[in-house]
Each structure stands twice: as structure tokens, then as C-alpha cells.
Amino acid sequence: MQNVFTQQRTLYISVLAATPDERRHQAQSLISDRMGPLQKQILDWTGTLRTWNGERLQHADQVLVAEFGSLQRGLSRVLAIGFGSGLLLVLGSMAYIVRLERQTHGRYVQLSQSQHELQRLSSRLVDAQETERRSLSRELHDGIGQALGALLVDIGRLSTTLSNDRPELRTQLDNMKSVAETTLLSVRNIALLLRPSMLDDLGLVAALEWQGREVSRRSEIEVSVESKNMPEDLPDEYRICIYRLVQEALNNAVRHSGARNARVTVDHSAKAIAVRVSDDGRGFDPNRVRGLGILGMEERVHRLGGTFTVRSQPGQGVEITADLPFPPASGLYS
Amino acid sequence: MKKIGVLLADDHTLIRAGLRMVVEAQSDLSVVGEANNGREAVAMAAALKPDVVVMDIGMPSLNGIEAAREIRKTLPDTQIVMLSMHSDEGYVLRALKAGAKAYLLKDSAEADLARAIRAAAAGKSFFSPAVGQVLLEDYMRKLQRTGAEDSYELLSPREREILQLVAEGKSSKEIATLLNLSVYTVETHRAHVMQKLNLRGIPELILYAVRKGIIS
Numbered sequence: 273m274q275n276v277f278t279q280q281r282t283l284y285i286s287v288l289a290a291t292p293d294e295r296r297h298q299a300q301s302l303i304s305d306r307m308g309p310l311q312k313q314i315l316d317w318t319g320t321l322r323t324w325n326g327e328r329l330q331h332a333d334q335v336l337v338a339e340f341g342s343l344q345r346g347l348s349r350v351l352a353i354g355f356g357s358g359l360l361l362v363l364g365s366m367a368y369i370v371r372l373e374r375q376t377h378g379r380y381v382q383l384s385q386s387q388h389e390l391q392r393l394s395s396r397l398v399d400a401q402e403t404e405r406r407s408l409s410r411e412l413h414d415g416i417g418q419a420l421g422a423l424l425v426d427i428g429r430l431s432t433t434l435s436n437d438r439p440e441l442r443t444q445l446d447n448m449k450s451v452a453e454t455t456l457l458s459v460r461n462i463a464l465l466l467r468p469s470m471l472d473d474l475g476l477v478a479a480l481e482w483q484g485r486e487v488s489r490r491s492e493i494e495v496s497v498e499s500k501n502m503p504e505d506l507p508d509e510y511r512i513c514i515y516r517l518v519q520e521a522l523n524n525a526v527r528h529s530g531a532r533n534a535r536v537t538v539d540h541s542a543k544a545i546a547v548r549v550s551d552d553g554r555g556f557d558p559n560r561v562r563g564l565g566i567l568g569m570e571e572r573v574h575r576l577g578g579t580f581t582v583r584s585q586p587g588q589g590v591e592i593t594a595d596l597p598f599p600p601a602s603g604l605y606s
Numbered sequence: 607m608k609k610i611g612v613l614l615a616d617d618h619t620l621i622r623a624g625l626r627m628v629v630e631a632q633s634d635l636s637v638v639g640e641a642n643n644g645r646e647a648v649a650m651a652a653a654l655k656p657d658v659v660v661m662d663i664g665m666p667s668l669n670g671i672e673a674a675r676e677i678r679k680t681l682p683d684t685q686i687v688m689l690s691m692h693s694d695e696g697y698v699l700r701a702l703k704a705g706a707k708a709y710l711l712k713d714s715a716e717a718d719l720a721r722a723i724r725a726a727a728a729g730k731s732f733f734s735p736a737v738g739q740v741l742l743e744d745y746m747r748k749l750q751r752t753g754a755e756d757s758y759e760l761l762s763p764r765e766r767e768i769l770q771l772v773a774e775g776k777s778s779k780e781i782a783t784l785l786n787l788s789v790y791t792v793e794t795h796r797a798h799v800m801q802k803l804n805l806r807g808i809p810e811l812i813l814y815a816v817r818k819g820i821i822s
Binding site: 362453474 | 624697
């Protein structure tokens with residue numbers, strides 16, 4: 273190609289260098305012999321170049337289209353993957369959440385069930401304890417107590433029939449009597465602690481009054497007991513619940529409060545029995561101190577569907593209240 | 607002389623046997639029957655009409671207090687001697703309210719039973735010495751701790767005299783004859799005594815008298 277251009281150039285130079293005549297002379301032959309083929313050659317070259325260029329362009333176009341196509345495909349694939357995995361993630365999370373929720377619900381049901389059973393168990397425990405105590409108390413009272421009582425009666429009869437000329441026998445008999453008496457007394461006290469017979473003999477109010485007097489006798493606290501509208505024929509669950517509550521509250525007062533006075537009130541209104549035990553002792557912080565005694569009281573009260581509160585502050589005494597629905601809602605204890 | 611008929615009511619055979627021996631040892635007393643529980647005691651009392659029923663306070667089926675109340679209702683001439691293990695005021699007061707004339711602790715039953723039966727048969731009150739002691743101690747402690755005044759000091763000598771006679775089981779008419787006063791005056795004194803001592807009814811008055819050691 274370079275060659276063609278050089279030829280062309282030398283041709284033009286030779287044309288320019290010639291005189292007009294020569295030029296005129298030479299022109300005809302120049303155009304036909306030399307410029308014609310040269311021109312044609314150049315035209316050929318241009319054609320070749322054009323087709324070549326065209327081919328190149330077409331090729332580049334194709335490459336571009338192909339590249340764009342692959343890019344588009346890649347992009348849509350990425351989008352599809354992204355969208356798809358997002359959808360999957362959402363679905364997965366939803367399924368997970370639903371499963372978790374179901375599990376939580378299951379656990380909740382389980383928990384409330386086991387809580388319910390725990391409640392039943394502990395109320396059974398209270399029941400079993402009371403039954404056991406009662407039978408033990410009965411056993412002590414009827415078995416050992418009565419045998420000792422009979423022994424005392426016999427000893428008494430013996431000592432009245434004994435003639436006065438045997439002082440050593442009388443001393444021995446007196447010793448036997450005093451041993452039997454002390455034993456009888458302690459058996460009785462244990463039996464009473466297990467099951468206060470006044471609860472059966474005299475009813476709740478009398479038993480509470482007795483309890484109050486007992487505490488007054490044993491301790492420095494003077495206990496007053498007041499009752500209003502209490503029904504005579506209270507079911508045993510209620511009698512024992514209220515009795516144990518008052519017993520525990522007074523015991524706490526004796527042990528911890530240093531109180532001088534304690535007041536017990538039981539009051540039956542239209543729908544509930546309100547029990548209140550208060551003292552003027554040193555009190556405590558109920559949020560920090562919560563002994564077994566208080567838990568036990570709470571348990572007994574909750575069993576009968578009642579509410580239980582302890583109000584106290586250091587230096588302010590203690591007030592324990594329980595409200596027991598009475599008459600009870602039907603089917604409460606089964 | 608006619609023997610005093612006694613019905614024994616106690617749910618414990620051993621105790622009943624012991625009581626029977628104590629009663630039978632006395633020439634003026636005789637056991638007419640033995641009951642095993644409160645309900646039986648009521649039925650047997652109605653059938654046998656004893657002068658005195660010696661009754662355990664705590665019995666199955668029907669306790670001594672309820673049984674005493676029923677017997678006193680249907681048989682006003684039958685007196686009750688209550689046997690108990692407790693010297694507590696609650697028991698004594700309820701036994702008295704149920705109509706018992708005598709209240710004996712089981713510990714000292716064998717020593718005091720005969721006297722108690724005789725007193726009850728004569729319509730008089732009788733209490734084991736220990737009962738009076740416990741009641742007095744409770745009373746004194748309460749006065750001391752609460753700083754209350756002993757209301758007995760408020761009574762005039764005449765009123766104290768009448769308090770004792772009423773507590774012993776005498777009627778206003780008997781007291782009037784005894785003290786040579788009109789029944790009306792005795793009634794007035796009685797009302798004053800009850801008011802000054804803040805007592806409601808004869809059982810509380812008897813309890814008070816026992817507590818103060820006026821009767822035993």
C-alpha cells in the first residue's frame with residue numbers, strides 16, 4: 273500500500289515538473305497508462321479496507337452484543353438469586369417464627385399445667401399433713417393419754433386405800449403419780465400442738481380465744497381475740513386454715529417481734545371471712561424477709577381461693593390479713 | 607337414804623372403769639349406766655333418768671358440751687359433772703353455758719369426783735381447785751398487763767355476798783329468805799353486780815366467782 277502511495281506521489285511530482293506541452297502530451301498516456309491502473313488499485317484497496325473495516329465493526333458489534341447479553345443474563349441471574357434467596361429467607365424465618373411460637377405456647381401450656389399440678393400437690397401436702405397430724409394426735413390422746421389417765425385413777429384409788437402405817441409406800445406412790453402426771457401433760461401438749469381438740473370440741477372462735485390465752489400465758493405478749501358474725505358450723509378446711517394462720521402469726525410475733533400486744537380479729541361479712549393478726553412489735557421488711565412460715569400461710573389461704581397480705585415496716589409492727597371467700601365458690605376444692 | 611344414781615359417759619373404757627370404781631366405792635353413790643359417746647349418753651339419760659351424768663367433754667359422735675345441753679333441755683332435774691383435760695376459760699365457760707354444774711379436771715378426777723357428784727346432785731357448783739387457779743392467774747395477768755382495775759373492788763359487801771350465793775346456785779327467792787330481804791331487792795343487787803362486773807348471764811358470773819376464788 274505504501275508502495276501505491278509512493279508511486280502516486282512520484283507520478284504527481286513528475287506531472288508538476290513537466291512543461292505544459294509535455295504535460296499535454298504526456299497527459300493522455302499518463303491518465304490511461306499510469307493513473308488508471310493506480311487509481312483502480314487504490315479503489316481496490318479501499319474496497320478491501322472497507323469490507324475489512326465492515327467485518328471488524330460487525331465483529332465488534334457482535335462481541336458487544338454478546339457481552340451485553342451475557343452481562344444482562346448475569347445481572348438477571350444475580351437478581352433472581354438475590355430475590356429467590358430473600359424469599360427463601362423470609363419463608364424460612366416465618367416458618368421458624370411459627371415453630372418458635374408453637375413451642376413457646378407448648379411450653380406455656382406445660383408450665384401452667386405443671387404449676388397447677390404443683391399447686392395441687394402442695395395443697396395435697398397440706399391436707400396430708402393435717403390428716404397425719406390429726407391421726408397422730410388422736411393416737412397420742414386416745415392411746416397413751418388415756419392409759420396414763422387410767423393409771424392415775426388407779427394410783428389415786430390405791431393411795432386412798434393404803435393404810436397410813438406404810439409411809440415409804442405412800443412416798444413411792446406419790447413419785448409414780450407425779451411421773452405419770454408429767455408424762456400425761458407432755459403427751460397432751462404434743463397432741464394439742466398437732467391438733468387442737470378445742471377446734472372439734474368448742475369450734476373455731478373458742479379455739480382462737482384459747483390460743484390467745486395460751487400465748488399470753490407463755491409469752492410477754494397480751495393477745496386479744498375478737499370475732500364477729502362467725503358461723504358455728506364452719507367447714508373443717510376453713511377452721512384449720514384460720515387456726516393455723518393465727519397460730520403461725522402469733523408464733524412469729526412471740527419469736528421475732530418483741531411486741532407487747534397482739535390483736536386477732538375474725539369477721540364474717542356477706543361474702544368473705546376476714547382474718548387479721550396485728551402486733552405492735554418491731555416489724556420487718558416483707559419484701560426482704562419471707563420465711564417458710566409466711567409461705568405456708570400464703571399457701572393455705574390460696575388453697576381456699578383467698579388473698580393474703582403482709583404489711584409491715586421496721587418499727588411499725590406487723591399486720592397479716594387474709595380474706596377467704598365464704599361461702600366458697602362451688603367446686604373450689606376437689 | 608336413796609342413793610345418787612350416776613350415769614358415766616366417756617369414750618374410753620379404761621377411764622370409765624376407773625371412774626366406776628371410784629363411784630362404787632362410795633356408799634351413797636351408784637352407777638346406773640355407762641355410755642360410750644355423747645349420743646348414747648343422751649339416749650341413756652332419757653331412759654335411766656339418772657341424778658347426775660359424769661360426762662367427758664371430748665367424745666366422738668356428739669361431744670360432751672352438746673350432749674349436756676340436750677340432757678339439760680329434756681331432763682332439768684339431771685345435773686351434769688363435766689370431765690375435761692383443760693382448765694382453760696373457754697372450756698369452763700362453755701360447759702357452764704351448756705348447763706353443767708361441776709367441772710373436773712381428769713387429773714384430779716379420782717380425788718374430787720365423789721364430792722363433785724354430791725355437790726351437783728344438791729344443785730351446787732363444784733370446780734377442781736386447779737381450774738380456779740388457772741382462771742385466777744389468767745385474770746390477774748390480764749389486769750396487770752392492760753392496767754385495768756379489778757372490778758371486784760367496786761362491789762359493796764352486800765353485793766359480794768349476793769354474788770357468792772348466786773354463784774353457788776341459789777335462786778333469788780332462796781337468797782331473799784336467807785338474807786331476810788325482799789326478792790325485789792335481791793334482784794336489784796344482782797343486776798348491779800352483773801352491771802359492775804360487765805357480765806352477761808349466770809355462767810359468766812359463776813366463771814367470775816371461780817376465778818376470784820369465791821367458790822370452788
